Amino acid sequence: MTTSGVYAETTSTQQIIRQAMLNIGCLDADEAPGPREYDDCRRMLNMMVSQWMGKSDFAPGLKVWTRKRGYVFLSPKTYQYQLSSFNTQGWTNSFTKMQLMGSVGVGTNIITLTGTVAVGQYIGLVCSDGTLFWTKIATITPTITTVDNLTVSANGGANAYVYTTPAQYPVNIEAAVLRDDQDGDSPLRIMLQSTYDALSNKTDPTNFGDPTSIYYEENLGFTTVYTDVGAAQDVTKYIVLTYMEPVQKFINPTDEPEYPEEWYQAIHFSLSKLIAPMFKKKWTDLLESNRMESMMIARNKSGEKSSLYFQPGVDE
Numbered sequence: 001m002t003t004s005g006v007y008a009e010t011t012s013t014q015q016i017i018r019q020a021m022l023n024i025g026c027l028d029a030d031e032a033p034g035p036r037e038y039d040d041c042r043r044m045l046n047m048m049v050s051q052w053m054g055k056s057d058f059a060p061g062l063k064v065w066t067r068k069r070g071y072v073f074l075s076p077k078t079y080q081y082q083l084s085s086f087n088t089q090g091w092t093n094s095f096t097k098m099q100l101m102g103s104v105g106v107g108t109n110i111i112t113l114t115g116t117v118a119v120g121q122y123i124g125l126v127c128s129d130g131t132l133f134w135t136k137i138a139t140i141t142p143t144i145t146t147v148d149n150l151t152v153s154a155n156g157g158a159n160a161y162v163y164t165t166p167a168q169y170p171v172n173i174e175a176a177v178l179r180d181d182q183d184g185d186s187p188l189r190i191m192l193q194s195t196y197d198a199l200s201n202k203t204d205p206t207n208f209g210d211p212t213s214i215y216y217e218e219n220l221g222f223t224t225v226y227t228d229v230g231a232a233q234d235v236t237k238y239i240v241l242t243y244m245e246p247v248q249k250f251i252n253p254t255d256e257p258e259y260p261e262e263w264y265q266a267i268h269f270s271l272s273k274l275i276a277p278m279f280k281k282k283w284t285d286l287l288e289s290n291r292m293e294s295m296m297i298a299r300n301k302s303g304e305k306s307s308l309y310f311q312p313g314v315d316e
Helices: 013-023 035-051 193-197 261-275 285-299
Strands: 067-073 080-083 096-099 122-126 132-140 144-146 159-163 172-179 185-190 213-218 223-227 238-244
Touching: 013 035, 013 261, 035 261, 067 080, 172 213, 193 213, 261 285
Parallel strands: 185 213
Antiparallel strands: 067 238, 080 223, 096 159, 122 132, 122 159, 132 144, 172 185, 172 238, 213 223
């Protein structure tokens, strides 16, 4: 037997759009979409995959390839945290924990750490007053300087949290834990809006402690997480979120879909249905049958596995 030895199939924005147009007879076999047709179809394609994000569509919980782990660093001054790719203070998918070598005084921007950093990285220093001071690495010559001068002193041996890139905002948060400095985890309950609103002193800054529950709201381009305490007691602890991030959009003709190849058929047939009215083409029973079959197969990709069942609408 002679086989290809290839296990993955790829496609691109341009190929998806051309196939979608071929499906409904907008193109001949040797034709390619024109610039205006391509742009109109790409816009419809992005609208479609935006509706398919997270758990808001026909395949709830199945898009596990968008599942990420994110880290929210806490503050002794607030109960809410805005999470987005523009957040430069304490929201990331990956970080390195280091320690300060020697004390650092107020007004200083020269530090020494136990690990290796790079220019442009974000750094949070645990200060002597129990806060996190966030800044960026400015230079390494080899002395490390930060963009901002410290406004509070930091003691030698204090933790420093370093990361390169803020994470994308969560579309859905599936689980949360509070992790301590020894990597011990305590589960956090995810509250319903009504439960959070009923908390009496949730915004009181004197109501400080370790959070035991969170509530979150997705906004336009960011998600806000609220804790059940008015301020965090220990900033060496941080929240670990398991969440679904947005699906990447189609921008360039060569961009590949951020979907497994089992979804490719479902994508181009679904796009065909959306663009058919735009091209004044009839959507036939055969096309709908092909779309439904490909969608059914795609929906069974990476199905969730669970031994427990929860009743909808119950605040756990």
